[in-house]
Amino acid sequence: MSFTPRxxxxxxxxxxxxxxxxxxxxxxxxxxxxxxxxxVQSETANVCLHALTDTxxxx
Numbered sequence: 154m155s156f157t158p159r160x161x162x163x164x165x166x167x168x169x170x171x172x173x174x175x176x177x178x179x180x181x182x183x184x185x186x187x188x189x190x191x192x193v194q195s196e197t198a199n200v201c202l203h204a205l206t207d208t209x210x211x212x
Contacts, residue, residue, distance in 0.1 A: 163200055 169176035184192050205211045 160200060160204070 166176050166178050170178045202211070
């Protein structure tokens with residue numbers, strides 16, 4: 154599977170977070186077992202939106 158460089162960096166940070174390694178993730182909200190899927194979905198959509206905006210697909 155191939156990812157854009159930006160998404161690859163984001164996923165590397167998530168991996169570090171999950172492994173309790175030093176990471177650059179700054180949470181804006183508390184993630185719980187009840188809202189984890191929604192937070193991941195929302196943040197993934199934000200990264201995709203920024204990537205589409207940066208490439209000029211969306212303005």
